[in-house]
Amino acid sequence: MTPTTAPSTGSWLDELPLQLAALDAQHLLRTRRAVSPLQGAHIRVDGQPLLQFCSNDYLGLAGHPALAEAACTGAWDFGVGSGGSPMVNGHSTANAALEADLAQFVQLPRALYFYAGFATNASVIPALVGAGDAIFSDALNHASLIDGCRLSRASIHRYPHGNLAALDALLAGSTSRRKLVVSDAVFSMDGNVADIPGLLALCERHDALLMLDDAHGLGVLGPQGRGSLAAAGLTGAAASPRVLYMATLSKAAGVSGAFVAGSEVLVEWLLQKTRSYTFATAAPALLARALQASLRLMEHETSLRTQLQARIAQLRQGLQPLLAHTGWRLLPSDTAIQALVVGSNTAALALMDGLRQRGLWVPAIRPPTVPAGTARLRIALSAAHTEADVQLLLTALTALAPTAEPALA
Ligand SMILES: *Cc1c(COP(=O)(O)O)cnc(C)c1O
16 A cells, blocks of 8 residues: 555554545545446436446346346256355356356367456466566556466566567567466457457467457457457367467356366366465356356347447447547447547546436546546447437537637637
């Protein structure tokens, strides 16, 4: 913790209220809001109905009756809790069946199902590399990957976002025998996709392993939503033993948990060596059942992705006239994450507040989460949004847009 107050002679616990007050003074205090669902993307927050553009439920599956039904029957069949580590009694037949379905869905030899995405990243990386080894990490990687890198005690080389030439040079200069390249497959604040074939080519040249976090790609990208690796044509017969694929099941899949997938031997190693797998209670079977239902929908209900893609196209097209005169920038993205960069923190916050007053919830993302001067609205679209929902957002943004010629004071 960074001390923000003068050293005192009392207990350090007495300083916590002062440090909280200091955060408050800097407008850095985070608050939560208790929400309740209404219908689709419409929710109620503090009594107020809001149309939200901030959910990771990109296909609208979190509220799907087929998933609720599967979870309920799973609870009757298996109970609510799993009762133990997967290494002891927690690995239910439902969890085992889900792992087979996951491997088949992403077209990789084998999958391992974890109870949470953050814990997966934080503990899979230390299971792969340690002191004396080297990690090469994209500058915009997710916090859970960063924590995994730190926990591993390997040396960490951060390369500028998406800069393969810089990554190549860092790999060439490394004398470590074990090298791990770690990257988000879809970057969570920008919505852009990593150059997966380019990353893999570098890993082959330098004998490195590539770990991809596809939290925002699974269900959204690739044929039948099989994810970024499938979209890059690197699954099935073209799968590489050099790739460890990871994705959360808490976003487009609409449930909770995560998995890793890759070659038999890589997954067997992680089953043996990942501490958050061995020393944590297995995910409940009812969630595995819900996830099996989710995978079936992701695979067969192509209308979910058609709907999402239509909303993405509608938003991007509808924003074009605003980009010309506002100085706003819409980052390139084919994913559900659409970043509208407005620049200053105050502009982003004012926009968020203005939308909020119009009944729309779109989060403003500020530094240090994103680089200085690139404060933005992070618009998350979903198959649960209707055309009218997106039109409401476009109309509100048009009303709130700064005009070309500011009135003279
Ligand atoms: C959300 C997210 C995670 C964490 O997954 P959880 O299932 O929420 O714990 C990991 N990586 C990325 C890129 C994410 O966006």
